[in-house]
Structures are given as C-alpha cells and as structure tokens.
Amino acid sequence: MSTLFQSNTIVKGTELLALLTSINNKEKTWEDVNLEVVLDAMVLHIGSPNSDLREMVYRSFYMSIIHDQLDYETLKKLLDYSLKHLLFKGIGESGTDSVFTRAFTTILIAVIINKDIDVDFLPKETLAEVKNEIMKYIELEQDVRGYVPVKGWAHSIAHVADTCEELIKSEKMDEDEYFSIIEVLLKKYCTTPTGFLHGEDDRVVIAVLAMLKKEVGLEELKLFVEGIPGRLKTQKEELSSEKYWFVMANCKSLLKSLFIEISDDPLCDSLQQTIRTSLSQI
Numbered sequence: 001m002s003t004l005f006q007s008n009t010i011v012k013g014t015e016l017l018a019l020l021t022s023i024n025n026k027e028k029t030w031e032d033v034n035l036e037v038v039l040d041a042m043v044l045h046i047g048s049p050n051s052d053l054r055e056m057v058y059r060s061f062y063m064s065i066i067h068d069q070l071d072y073e074t075l076k077k078l079l080d081y082s083l084k085h086l087l088f089k090g091i092g093e094s095g096t097d098s099v100f101t102r103a104f105t106t107i108l109i110a111v112i113i114n115k116d117i118d119v120d121f122l123p124k125e126t127l128a129e130v131k132n133e134i135m136k137y138i139e140l141e142q143d144v145r146g147y148v149p150v151k152g153w154a155h156s157i158a159h160v161a162d163t164c165e166e167l168i169k170s171e172k173m174d175e176d177e178y179f180s181i182i183e184v185l186l187k188k189y190c191t192t193p194t195g196f197l198h199g200e201d202d203r204v205v206i207a208v209l210a211m212l213k214k215e216v217g218l219e220e221l222k223l224f225v226e227g228i229p230g231r232l233k234t235q236k237e238e239l240s241s242e243k244y245w246f247v248m249a250n251c252k253s254l255l256k257s258l259f260i261e262i263s264d265d266p267l268c269d270s271l272q273q274t275i276r277t278s279l280s281q282i
Contacts (some may be wrong), residue, residue: 003040003083004036004039004040004043004077004078005037005040007036007037009037009040011038011040011044013050014196014266016038016041016045016053017052017053017056018057019033019038020038020042020056020060024056024059024060024063030069031239039078041230042061043081045057046058046061046100046105047089047098047099047101047102047105049100049199049264050151051151055152055153056141058104058108063127063174064113065115066114066115072121075112075115075121076126077123078112079109079112080124081202082105082108083109083129086102086105087103087106087109087133087137088102088137089101090102091137091141091142092142093142094142096143097151098143099143099154102137103153103154103155103159103160105163106134106137106159107155107159107162108154109130109134109163110163110166111169113163113166113167114169116154116172117166117169117170122172127170127172127173130167131177131181133257134164134167134181135181135184138184138185138188139237141157143156144156144192144194144196146196146197146200155200156187157185157188157200157204158198158199158200158204159202160185160198161203161204164181164182164207165206165207165210166186167181175214178211178214178216178217179217179220179221181211182207182221183220183224186204186208186224189204190228190231190247190250190254191199191231191235191247192247192250193235193239193243194243194246195246195250195269201253201254201257205261208221212267212268218267218268218270218271221271225275225278226254226274226278228255229281229282232247232251248282252279252282255275255278256279258271258275259276
C-alpha cells in the first residue's frame with residue numbers, strides 16, 4: 001500500500017510506539033522528528049492489532065491535530081488518503097484485523113472534521129464527499145465487534161457514530177442531509193443480527209441528539225421509530241431465532257437509551273410518546 005508522503009523509511013511498530021510515547025510524555029517534540037516519516041508510519045500502523053500501538057497512534061493524531069501541530073494542507077492530505085486507502089480496507093470482511101484500520105480511520109476523520117468546525121479549512125465539497133463515503137461505509141461494514149479479546153477495541157459502529165455526530169455539527173452540511181446520515185446509522189443498528197454489548201447505543205444516540213439539538217429531523221425520526229415494530233416483524237420471518245433476538249434486543253436498547261436522553265426536553269414530548277408506543281409493540 002502506498003503511504004501518505006511516499007517516504008522510503010520503514011518504521012517498525014515497536015519503534016513507532018516508543019517514539020510516540022516519548023512525544024506523548026513530552027520527552028520529545030514533533031520538531032525533533034522527521035514528520036513525514038512519522039506520519040507515514042502512523043498511517044501504516046493505524047489499524048495495528050496491537051492495541052497499545054493502535055491507541056497511541058490515534059491519541060497522537062488527536063493531540064497533534066487539536067494542538068495545531070499539523071498544518072491544514074497536511075490535514076487535507078490525511079483526510080483524502082483516509083477516504084481513498086483506509087476507510088474501506090478489507091470492507092466486507094468479518095472477524096479479521098482489517099476492522100481496526102476501518103474503525104480507527106473513522107474516528108481520525110471525526111477529529112479532522114471537528115478541527116474544521118473550529119477553524120474552517122475544508123471546502124464544503126469535501127464535507128459532502130466525506131458524508132457520502134461515511135454513509136457508504138456504514139452500509140458495507142460487516143464487522144461490528146466492540147471489544148475484541150486480546151486485541152482490544154474495534155468498536156466500528158460506535159466510532160462511526162462519532163463521525164456522524166461531527167458531520168451533523170458542521171455548518172457546511174445542509175440541514176436536509178442530517179437525517180439521511182442518521183437514518184443509515186439507525187438502520188445499521190436496528191438490522192444487524194449481532195448483539196451490541198459495548199455501549200454502542202449511547203454513541204448512536206449522541207449522534208441523534210446532535211441532529212435534534214439543531215431542531216431538525218424530528219418528524220423523520222418519529223416515522224423511523226414508528227416503523228421499527230414492522231421491520232422487526234419482517235426480520236422475524238427472515239432470520240433464525242437467535243439472530244432475531246439479537247436484532248430485537250438492539251432495537252429495544254436503542255429506543256430506551258434515546259428515551260432517557262430526551263426525557264427532559266419538552267420539544268421531544270411527541271417523540272417520547274412514539275418511543276413508548278413502539279416499545280409496547282415490540
């Protein structure tokens with residue numbers, strides 16, 4: 001796979017972990033290293049099955065971006081590379097290590113969008129491309145594991161929910177696009193025949209709340225919630241009993257989490273009633 005800056009220096013995972021740890025501990029600074037070589041190594045190891053390295057790479061991206069240690073052209077290049085080379089790496093696979101690359105790429109994209117919200121360096125057209133690619137990714141992702149024994153967090157649905165939240169928070173997204181982002185996320189959550197056990201419902205709800213806080217999408221969301229019992233009935237006829245019960249449990253946990261989060265918002269009274277009705281029919 002090509003790298004971000006096409007550097008010829010290969011940095012091993014153990015070396016990168018030690019280097020980033022020293023930067024994180026303020027024993028070194030970014031000025032002490034060849035930035036292009038280190039960024040290429042970080043991109044290469046963003047989905048490492050070694051959880052310590054993977055999480056240190058993400059932390060280092062996060063800290064360098066929020067503290068303005070990467071210039072905007074580098075961030076644009078990093079975003080473009082993420083969309084073209086990382087987000088769909090191994091897409092369609094399940095149970096393999098490629099999920100770590102996809103999942104941690106989505107939260108890297110979220111950090112870049114968050115930075116753009118603060119300082120405005122991305123064209124509106126770029127945000128539209130990100131939205132389209134993220135929605136496509138959600139539809140295609142088959143590996144929805146949360147915590148993976150030995151290898152740590154994958155959390156693909158939780159991470160991409162964070163990306164959806166940042167997209168909705170961006171003023172460069174048109175309001176009529178908000179619900180399309182939320183809808184594809186909700187459909188994924190409510191039709192996946194695997195149990196979400198690691199707080200994914202809370203992260204999805206946070207993305208929903210980002211939309212509701214802008215007073216957009218309430219009626220569309222109510223229609224979606226109203227349709228959940230009907231979708232479950234259809235899935236019961238198509239899935240094995242075990243898979244159906246996973247889907248039903250996912251739908252219930254999502255609705256209950258959403259209900260709790262909007263319980264103090266008088267603007268969402270009608271949504272609360274819709275959730276009650278749907279839960280009573282499941």
